Amino acid sequence: MAFALKTACPTVAAKASRKTAVVCRAGKYDEELVKTAKTIATPGRGILAMDESNATCGKRLDSIGVENTEDNRRAYRELLLSAPGLGKYVSGAILFEETLFQNTKSGKSMVAVLNEQGIVPGIKVDKGLAPLANSNGEQWCMGLDGLDKRSAEYYKAGARFAKWRSVVSIPSGPSTIAVRDCAYGLARYAAISQAAGLVPIVEPEVLLDGDHDINRTLEVAEAVWAETFKYLADNKVLFEGILLKPAMVTPGAECPNRASPTQVADYTLKLLRRRVPPAVPGIMFLSGGQSELEATLNLNEMNKSPNPWHVSFSYARALQNSVLKTWQGKPENVGKAQEALLKRAKANSDAQLGKYDPATEGSTEAAKSLYEKGYKY
Numbered sequence: 331m332a333f334a335l336k337t338a339c340p341t342v343a344a345k346a347s348r349k350t351a352v353v354c355r356a357g358k359y360d361e362e363l364v365k366t367a368k369t370i371a372t373p374g375r376g377i378l379a380m381d382e383s384n385a386t387c388g389k390r391l392d393s394i395g396v397e398n399t400e401d402n403r404r405a406y407r408e409l410l411l412s413a414p415g416l417g418k419y420v421s422g423a424i425l426f427e428e429t430l431f432q433n434t435k436s437g438k439s440m441v442a443v444l445n446e447q448g449i450v451p452g453i454k455v456d457k458g459l460a461p462l463a464n465s466n467g468e469q470w471c472m473g474l475d476g477l478d479k480r481s482a483e484y485y486k487a488g489a490r491f492a493k494w495r496s497v498v499s500i501p502s503g504p505s506t507i508a509v510r511d512c513a514y515g516l517a518r519y520a521a522i523s524q525a526a527g528l529v530p531i532v533e534p535e536v537l538l539d540g541d542h543d544i545n546r547t548l549e550v551a552e553a554v555w556a557e558t559f560k561y562l563a564d565n566k567v568l569f570e571g572i573l574l575k576p577a578m579v580t581p582g583a584e585c586p587n588r589a590s591p592t593q594v595a596d597y598t599l600k601l602l603r604r605r606v607p608p609a610v611p612g613i614m615f616l617s618g619g620q621s622e623l624e625a626t627l628n629l630n631e632m633n634k635s636p637n638p639w640h641v642s643f644s645y646a647r648a649l650q651n652s653v654l655k656t657w658q659g660k661p662e663n664v665g666k667a668q669e670a671l672l673k674r675a676k677a678n679s680d681a682q683l684g685k686y687d688p689a690t691e692g693s694t695e696a697a698k699s700l701y702e703k704g705y706k707y
Contacts, residue, residue, distance in 0.1 A: 357524060357525065357568065358525075358527075359525075359526075359571075360571065362527060363524055363568060366491060366571075367491075367570065367571050367572065367573055367612060368611055370422040370450055370491065371421075371573065371611045371639075372640070373640070374419065374683050375418075375419055375420060375421035375679060375682070376419070376420060376421065376642035376678055376679070376682055377420065377423065377424060377452070377614050377642070377643065377644035377645075378410065378420045378449075378646075378675070379424045379493075379646035379649075380407060380424060380429070380650070381424040382426060383426060383458070384428060385398075387403050388403075391659070394657070394658050394659055395659065396658075400428070403429075404434070404435070405659075406657070407425075407432070407440065408434045408440070409653070409664050409667055409668060410423075410650070410653070411440060411443045411449075412434070412443055413672055414672075415672065416447055416675060418676075418679070419675035419678070419679035420675055421448075421449060422451075422644075423444055423450075423452060424453070424491075424644070425440065425454070425489070426454055427454070430453050430484065430489060431487060441488035441489075445488070450490050451488050451489050451491075452490070452491040452493060452531070453491075453528070454493050455477060455480060455481065455484070455493065455494055456496075458473075459471055459472070459496075462508055464507075465502070465503075466502045466503055466505060467499075468498075468502045468503065468505060468508040469497055469499070470512070470515065471494065471495065471496040471497075473519070474515065474519065474522070477519065477523075481522060481525075481526035482526050485526050485527045485528060489528060490528060490529065491528055491529035491530070491573070492519075492523045492529070492530050493530075493531040493533060494515075494516060494519040494520075494523075495533045496511075496515055496534050497534075497535045497536075498534060498550065499537050500536065500539070500547065501540040504554075509553060509554055510557060512534050512554065512557075512558070513554065513557035513561045516532050517561035517567060520532055520562060520572060521565040521566065521567050524571055524572075529572060530567075530573075531572075531574070531614065532574050533574075533616065534554050534558050534576070535576075535577050536577050537577075537618075538582060538618050539583060540583070540584060541582050541586075542581065542582040543585055543587060544579060544581045544585075544587075544597055546582075547579050547582070548597050551577075551601050552601060552604060552605060555601065555605035556605060569609040570610075570611060573612045573614055574606065574610060574614065575616050575644050576602075577618045578598045578615055578618070578620075579598040580594050580597075583619065591628050591630070595631035595632040598628075598632060599637070602639070606639065611639065612640040612641075613639045614642050614643060615629060615641070615642070615644065615645075616645070616646075617646065617648035619647070623691065625645060625648040625678075626678055627681075627686070629642070629643055629682065629686075630680070630684060630685075633681060633682055633683060634684045635684075640682075642682045645678065648678075649671065649674050649675060650671070652671075652674060653668075653670045654667075656669075677690070
């Protein structure tokens with residue numbers, strides 16, 4: 331006797347058809363995002379990070395005896411952005427909100443100054459760090475509330491990329507919840523930024539604080555980046571339309587065993603190859619308290635052989651330290667201060683190409699450490 335098996339279940343063919351269905355992303359700004367990211371990630375160029383909060387900028391000014399006023403902040407930021415030929419070495423500049431809407435002394439907008447230099451204007455969009463409840467003194471990054479509306483306004487003002495800095499502390503753990511919050515917050519920010527036409531810089535900074543060795547840094551960084559890319563994918567972030575801003579893999583600032591540029595490059599590239607998809611156009615390293623010289627030497631070492639990404643810089647202190655000391659708040663020093671900026675920018679441009687020669691430094695000033703424990707923007 332033959333039996334016919336009846337079932338309400340879908341056929342194998344129907345199941346297979348559903349499994350192979352692909353949902354395609356077609357965001358409003360996708361083409362522009364990819365173009366902007368590629369523009370920033372052009373050979374021999376990197377990012378000038380000058381998005382310090384007014385309070386942090388005030389500390390910088392105070393270090394040279396200059397009062398923290400809006401006019402003095404404007405004067406310093408104008409000095410940086412108007413340096414003749416800066417666009418040869420710098421493709422993007424991250425601004426604080428005040429600067430994005432600010433004019434130069436002559437009345438020209440800061441955004442117009444950047445556009446004339448061929449430099450893409452960017453904007454810091456996070457609202458800073460706050461204590462993470464029920465953690466070992468860890469922090470989380472604020473700013474998602476209202477980010478969509480703020481991002482739309484920044485785009486109208488001329489910004490084309492954004493930055494959000496979260497941090498992970500090795501001495502404090504890091505705890506699972508801190509890593510997860512860092513990764514998820516970055517992913518939500520990235521998705522919101524792309525929806526507004528801004529290329530998001532994804533920055534989960536593993537802080538230099540601590541006496542751990544370079545292997546521990548690599549272990550934590552791998553965990554942080556694995557979690558970050560998982561949430562970026564979950565939020566359907568377009569990888570071709572983002573830039574990364576990681577810390578280099580180095581020992582903790584208080585570790586007695588220092589690493590050579592060759593070792594830093596080896597560990598850092600190992601991290602990137604294990605965690606970063608080649609679809610990402612640019613890796614723009616933060617200096618994180620390294621000396622100007624150290625940051626340049628390490629970047630140069632990483633570019634001595636080809637990489638699947640544009641490996642470059644997004645430096646603040648490692649580009650500005652010499653500039654501040656040269657300027658001293660005096661109008662007659664503006665030209666020399668701009669020369670100091672161009673010297674550091676060219677050094678890092680050469681390092682991005684793997685052609686930096688430390689013999690061109692000419693002084694020991696660039697070798698001085700810029701590390702500050704618990705540094706805040």
